[in-house]
Amino acid sequence: MSAHPVIVAIDGPSGTGKSSTSKAVAARLGMGYLDTGAQYRAITWWMLSNGVDVNDPAAVAAVSGKPDIVSGTDPLAPTITVDGTDVAGPIRTPEVTGAVSAVSAVPAVRTRITELQRTIAADAPGGIVVEGRDIGTTVLPDADVKIFLTAAPEARAARRSGELKATGPGAPDLAATREALIKRDAADSGRKTSPLAKAGDATEMDTTELTLEQVISCVISVIEDAERKQRLP
Ligand SMILES: Nc1ncnc2c1ncn2[C@@H]1O[C@H](COP(=O)(O)OP(=O)(O)O)[C@@H](O)[C@H]1O
Numbered sequence: 664m665s666a667h668p669v670i671v672a673i674d675g676p677s678g679t680g681k682s683s684t685s686k687a688v689a690a691r692l693g694m695g696y697l698d699t700g701a702q703y704r705a706i707t708w709w710m711l712s713n714g715v716d717v718n719d720p721a722a723v724a725a726v727s728g729k730p731d732i733v734s735g736t737d738p739l740a741p742t743i744t745v746d747g748t749d750v751a752g753p754i755r756t757p758e759v760t761g762a763v764s765a766v767s768a769v770p771a772v773r774t775r776i777t778e779l780q781r782t783i784a785a786d787a788p789g790g791i792v793v794e795g796r797d798i799g800t801t802v803l804p805d806a807d808v809k810i811f812l813t814a815a816p817e818a819r820a821a822r823r824s825g826e827l828k829a830t831g832p833g834a835p836d837l838a839a840t841r842e843a844l845i846k847r848d849a850a851d852s853g854r855k856t857s858p859l860a861k862a863g864d865a866t867e868m869d870t871t872e873l874t875l876e877q878v879i880s881c882v883i884s885v886i887e888d889a890e891r892k893q894r895l896p
C-alpha cells in the first residue's frame with residue numbers, strides 16, 4: 664500500500680499515445696483516468712455552439728465560467744458532459760479540433776479548467792492517471808509519477824490518420840492530418856500560458872518504435888518503482 668493515492672501525470676504532443684496508454688494503465692492498476700484534452704474540447708464545443716468568436720480571447724474569457732463541464736473518470740467508460748449533455752462524439756469533430764488550441768490558450772479558460780482538474784485528482788480515492796499537455800508542469804506539479812511521451816511526426820500522423828479513416832469516407836488524407844497535427848502542436852507549445860512542455864523531473868519515452876503494449880508496460884514499471892520508493896522508510 665502506498666502512503667497516499669498515486670497521482671500519475673502523462674503529457675506529450677498529439678498522437679504520442681497518451682489517451683490509449685493512460686486508459687489502459689489506469690484500468691490495470693484500478694485507478695481513475697482523466698482526459699484533460701476532452702475538457703478543453705468540451706469548452707471549445709460550447710463556445711462554437713453558442714456563437715462565441717473563438718478567435719477573440721476577450722469574448723472567450725468573458726463567458727469561460729458559463730458551461731458546466733463534468734468528466735467521468737472510469738477508465739473503462741470515460742464520459743464528458745456539458746450542462747448535462749453527452750458531448751463525447753461532438754468534441755471530436757474537425758471544427759472543434761481546429762478551434763481548441765485558440766480557446767485553450769485563453770488564460771481564463773485555463774484557470775477554470777485547471778481548477779476542475781485539481782479537484783478531480785484530489786478526490787480520486789484509488790489514485791488517478793491524468794493526461795494532457797501541462798499536467799506535470801502546472802496542473803499537478805507534485806504528481807508522484809510524471810511521464811512525457813514523444814514520437815516522430817510521421818508516426819503520430821499515421822496513427823491519427825488511421826483513427827480518422829475508421830470514421831468513414833471524407834476523412835482527411837495523411838498529408839493533411841500531418842500538417843494539422845504539426846500546426847496544433849506548434850500552437851500548444853508556443854502559447855504564453857502553461858504551454859505543452861516536459862517537466863524537468865518527467866521520464867521521457869519515445870514511442871515511435873514501441874507497440875502500445877510496450878508503452879503500457881513501461882509506464883506501469885515506472886509507477887511500481889515509484890510506489891516501492893514511497894514505501895521505503
Ligand atoms: N505505441 C503505439 N504504436 C502504435 N499505435 C499507437 C501507439 N500508441 C497509440 N497508438 C494509436 O495511435 C492513435 C492515437 O493514440 P492516442 O492514445 O489517442 O494519442 P494521444 O492521446 O497522445 O493523442 C490511437 O489509434 C492509438 O491506438
Ligand SMILES: Nc1ccn([C@H]2C[C@H](O)[C@@H](COP(=O)(O)OP(=O)(O)O)O2)c(=O)n1
Pocket residue numbers: 676677678682699700701703704763764767768794795796797798847851
Ligand atoms: N492539458 C491540456 C490538454 C489539452 N490541451 C489542449 C491542446 C490540445 O490541442 C487540445 C486537445 O487535446 P487532446 O488531448 O484531445 O488532443 P489529441 O487530439 O488527442 O492530440 O486541448 C491543453 O491545452 N492542455
